[in-house]
Amino acid sequence: MKIDGTVVRGDHFSGNIAEIRKFAVMSLSWLTVIFVAVWGVCWALGIFIPMCLANSSFDFAAILSEVCKALTPIAAVLVFIPINAMFMVLMERRALALFTRRNGPNRVGPDGALQTAADAVKLLLKEDITPTGADALMFTLAPIIFFAPSIFGALPLLAAVTNNHKLFQIVDLPTGIFYVLAASSVPVVGIVMGGWASNNKYSLMGGLRSAAQAISYEIPLVLSLVTICLLAGTLDVVSIAYQQSGGLLNWNILGGGALIGLNKAIAALVSSSGAPFAEVMNAYYPYGWLSFVGAAVLCMCTVILFGVYLIGACAEINRIPFDLPEAESELVSGYNTEYSGIKFAIFFLAEFTNLFIVSTIAVVMFLGSGDCPLPTWLNPLSYPAVYEPLAKALSPVLSVLINDLHLINPPTFWAALWVIFKTYSLIFFAILVRGTLPRFRIDQLMDFGWKRLIPITLVIFVLVAFARGVINFHV
Amino acid sequence: MFNLIGSAINGVKHALGGLYQVKRGLETVAMHTWREPTTEAYPDKAPELPPHFRGRLALTVNPETGENLCISCRQCERVCPDKCIEITANKSTETNKLELIDFKIDHGLCMFCGLCTEVCPTYCIINTNDFEMADYTRSSLIYDLKKLTLTQEESAYYFAAKEMPLPKPKPAKPAAPAAGAAAAKPAAEAKPTATVSPKPAPESAKAPETTADKPAKEVEKKESPSTDTPSVN
Numbered sequence: 135m136k137i138d139g140t141v142v143r144g145d146h147f148s149g150n151i152a153e154i155r156k157f158a159v160m161s162l163s164w165l166t167v168i169f170v171a172v173w174g175v176c177w178a179l180g181i182f183i184p185m186c187l188a189n190s191s192f193d194f195a196a197i198l199s200e201v202c203k204a205l206t207p208i209a210a211v212l213v214f215i216p217i218n219a220m221f222m223v224l225m226e227r228r229a230l231a232l233f234t235r236r237n238g239p240n241r242v243g244p245d246g247a248l249q250t251a252a253d254a255v256k257l258l259l260k261e262d263i264t265p266t267g268a269d270a271l272m273f274t275l276a277p278i279i280f281f282a283p284s285i286f287g288a289l290p291l292l293a294a295v296t297n298n299h300k301l302f303q304i305v306d307l308p309t310g311i312f313y314v315l316a317a318s319s320v321p322v323v324g325i326v327m328g329g330w331a332s333n334n335k336y337s338l339m340g341g342l343r344s345a346a347q348a349i350s351y352e353i354p355l356v357l358s359l360v361t362i363c364l365l366a367g368t369l370d371v372v373s374i375a376y377q378q379s380g381g382l383l384n385w386n387i388l389g390g391g392a393l394i395g396l397n398k399a400i401a402a403l404v405s406s407s408g409a410p411f412a413e414v415m416n417a418y419y420p421y422g423w424l425s426f427v428g429a430a431v432l433c434m435c436t437v438i439l440f441g442v443y444l445i446g447a448c449a450e451i452n453r454i455p456f457d458l459p460e461a462e463s464e465l466v467s468g469y470n471t472e473y474s475g476i477k478f479a480i481f482f483l484a485e486f487t488n489l490f491i492v493s494t495i496a497v498v499m500f501l502g503s504g505d506c507p508l509p510t511w512l513n514p515l516s517y518p519a520v521y522e523p524l525a526k527a528l529s530p531v532l533s534v535l536i537n538d539l540h541l542i543n544p545p546t547f548w549a550a551l552w553v554i555f556k557t558y559s560l561i562f563f564a565i566l567v568r569g570t571l572p573r574f575r576i577d578q579l580m581d582f583g584w585k586r587l588i589p590i591t592l593v594i595f596v597l598v599a600f601a602r603g604v605i606n607f608h609v
Numbered sequence: 610m611f612n613l614i615g616s617a618i619n620g621v622k623h624a625l626g627g628l629y630q631v632k633r634g635l636e637t638v639a640m641h642t643w644r645e646p647t648t649e650a651y652p653d654k655a656p657e658l659p660p661h662f663r664g665r666l667a668l669t670v671n672p673e674t675g676e677n678l679c680i681s682c683r684q685c686e687r688v689c690p691d692k693c694i695e696i697t698a699n700k701s702t703e704t705n706k707l708e709l710i711d712f713k714i715d716h717g718l719c720m721f722c723g724l725c726t727e728v729c730p731t732y733c734i735i736n737t738n739d740f741e742m743a744d745y746t747r748s749s750l751i752y753d754l755k756k757l758t759l760t761q762e763e764s765a766y767y768f769a770a771k772e773m774p775l776p777k778p779k780p781a782k783p784a785a786p787a788a789g790a791a792a793a794k795p796a797a798e799a800k801p802t803a804t805v806s807p808k809p810a811p812e813s814a815k816a817p818e819t820t821a822d823k824p825a826k827e828v829e830k831k832e833s834p835s836t837d838t839p840s841v842n
Contacts (some may be wrong), residue, residue: 150645232642237650568640571631586624 153237156245157228163247164221165554172214180206181299181540207292207305211285219486220250225558226565233569257482260475265333268472272331277473277480280324284487285315291491294371294498297549305350310371311363314495315356318450321484322348325459325469326501328481332472340468343576344459350583351456355446357591358439361598362499365390366433368608371498378502381509385502386540390598392432395419401511421604428604435594435601440500442591444560447492449583451485453564455571458579493560494553501556504549645714660770663721663736666714668757671776672765677758678733678776681707685725685734693718694725712757716742717750737763 184199192198224247225237232237239246264270290310292302307313322345329341365386367376378385383397397419402412419425449456460468470481497503514526531537535541574582649656658664670677680697725734737759744750746749759767768775 149641153646154642231646233638235641235644235646235648237646237648566635566639570634 150232153232156240157232160228160245160247161221161225161424161558164224165558168214168217168221169330169550169554171217172210175213176206176210176301177218177541179203179209185540203301204304206301207289208285210292210302211289214306215284215483215487216254218490219483222481222486222490223253224560225251225561226568229562229565230569233566254479258476262475262477263472265472267333269331269333272327273472274477276324276328276331277477277484278324279327280321281480281484283317283320284491287314287320288373288487288491288494290314291494291498294375294503295494295550295553297504297545298372298376299543299546306370306372309369311359311374311495311499312369314371314491315359318488318491319348319352321488329469332469334472335465336465337469337471340459340461340465340471343443343465344452344469347452347456347458347579347583350580351446351449351587354442354583354587354591356449356590357595358443358446359495359499361439361591361595362386362390362436364595364598365392365436365602365607375498375505376505379505381505381512382502382507383509385500385505385507386498387436387502389429390436392429392602392605395606396429397509400509404511418606419604420606425604428601431597431601432605435598436500438590439594440496442587443496445587447496447581448564448567451488453489454568455573455574456579458576461573487562489564490557493557493564495555496560497556501560502552504552506548506552511563570578571578626629658738660738660767660772661736662738662740663723665716665737665739665742666721666725666757667720667737667739667759667763668712668733668754669733669735669759669764669767670761672761672768673775675761677709678731679709679712680731680733681709682730684728684730688724688728690722690724691715691720703733709754712754713751713758715751717747731776732768735767735771735773737767 147555180203183202187195187199215326227249228238228246230236239249242249242252250269264273289305290307290313293306294297294310296302298306325344326341329337329339329344362374365367366377368374374386377391381397382388383393384391398418399411399414419429421428426492448454452459459465460470465471470478473481506513510573514520536544668677668679678694681696683696683698686692686694686696693715695711695713695715696709697713698707699710700706701708721736724737726736729735742750767773
């Protein structure tokens with residue numbers, strides 16, 4: 135809008151509904167394709183084949199069905215990663231186009247929906263070049279080492295995001311989050327290897343920067359998750375996910391369980407059948423005002439921790455504003471300058487998969503995993519009077535799918551739906567940050583990591599350790 | 610001790626201020642989602658060009674009668690910094706006036722400065738809105754009279770769009786207005802699309818032109834294919 139009130143072309147708000155609709159349709163159809171494909175593979179491998187084998191007189195039938203079941207999580211991840219990376223690249227490009235008032239890719243397929251699929255085909259068909267003077271073995275190994283952790287590192291999260299579905303219990307570790315963090319610090323080795331093996335100064339600089347950055351930012355990242363584990367009292371991601379069920383007030387981002395008592399007390403007040411309000415409050419907050427202060431401190435601390443986690447994760451996966459390892463203006467393209475064809479595709483794939491994994495960790499650790507944000511006492515679907523008629527009306531259609539074929543597992547379905555929604559919202563936020571913030575300078579990066587984030591997380595860790603003493607958790 | 614507390618408070622203030630600025634940035638970028646893209650969908654949709662856009666050069670005809678407006682005064686040829694205009698004219702023995710034989714513009718040399726259109730006394734040579742002139746050879750960028758002349762409808766559109774005064778009817782030829790009136794429909798308001806087809810149909814524009822020395826013209830054209838041959842009077 136100009137000062138005199140005339141509207142410049144395209145400068146009025148809500149003039150972009152068509153593009154937003156295209157973005158939404160593209161995202162929803164891609165998500166449907168991804169998760170139908172992934173669940174189809176899981177179901178075929180983990181449920182359908184064992185079901186067929188159950189009645190056979192074949193000798194190895196039992197062993198074969200067990201093998202199939204055991205391979206399901208791996209198959210799920212292997213199917214998921216490439217399709218998801220294609221979608222995320224497309225989503226990023228379309229979303230950035232929205233933010234910068236462009237159209238984005240709109241040529242291949244309907245509204246450009248197949249652009250990244252075409253890109254993938256192009257990358258796979260390209261010549262695979264190893265530069266002269268490069269260490270061929272290391273050069274080839276680097277993308278593999280970079281990519282491998284995103285396959286095996288995220289496995290423990292599968293059980294947490296599917297509400298502990300029986301197919302994925304096999305990958306549920308008692309020290310799940312520890313394993314995930316350990317695995318997620320491996321890729322930096324791949325980056326340094328790639329940078330060194332390329333025989334290129336820019337690649338080497340990129341690799342070294344990446345190592346420095348990963349070391350600096352892993353500390354606040356891990357400290358923030360450790361603090362959450364301290365509050366939860368466990369390292370098992372499934373337990374952490376379960377502790378947060380029951381609505382927004384139970385989530386770790388709001389006090390890490392400090393508000394569970396409040397939630398229960400309000401639930402008692404609303405239902406007016408259980409224990410009285412004051413009694414529940416006393417059970418959870420035994421020290422009066424001191425407990426309330428503790429709860430307030432915990433809420434504040436966990437919100438800050440969530441922010442620290444997001445910042446640390448952004449730096450860990452080399453995303454803007456922390457993309458110094460591939461700063462185009464200084465380092466051409468950083469550690470993957472010399473890579474082309476399929477090796478470059480693997481680097482690319484791993485980067486976007488890492489973004490997805492850190493978002494999933496944030497969802498599991500902070501945002502209640504597959505939990506509906508509405509508190510149970512506010513959610514109409516949690517009252518039998520509402521959901522029983524609904525269930526009865528739908529049962530003739532769904533019972534075949536649920537009980538006979540096991541194609542739909544309602545608890546897993548809803549949990550997965552919420553996880554998908556939350557994770558992709560976080561990814562969208564990461565894209566928004568990418569569209570907004572300029573890149574850090576290397577000294578600012580180190581300053582911010584060592585002199586700001588690490589002290590903050592340490593102070594919060596101590597605060598939380600004391601504050602949790604005045605509240606009863608998970609009784 | 611107080612110093613420490615004071616600096617801690619200062620630090621928190623700084624952090625909150627920084628976060629506020631980041632929030633403002635994120636908000637601004639996010640709100641851009643609701644704004645229409647500024648991208649031109651060019652090959653799909655023709656761009657809306659202003660009438661004074663300096664595109665391909667062309668020669669107008671009288672929108673009412675259809676006769677060529679060029680009086681062969683050679684002012685455009687003289688003013689052209691690139692020397693890309695070449696006019697061939699012949700002095701008629703009957704009327705003692707210059708008669709246009711051929712008009713060549715080398716669009717490969719032209720830099721679209723528009724000086725020729727400014728000096729033209731009859732608003733004959735103009736810049737059109739057309740810019741799609743890509744071709745396979747340099748020689749095909751040399752446009753001759755046939756390729757340069759616009760149709761009556763196109764001329765009418767550009768006379769209206771550029772707000773140029775319509776040409777006065779020529780008093781010397783009594784036959785021409787009658788023939789023109791018979792051939793031409795009343796000036797068409799129907800506006801041609803912004804991108805005119807690169808090769809305007811020349812038949813209707815050429816029709817009322819002088820046909821007396823046509824054979825001579827054809828011969829001359831074949832004899833002087835290059836640009837730097839001196840014009841024949």
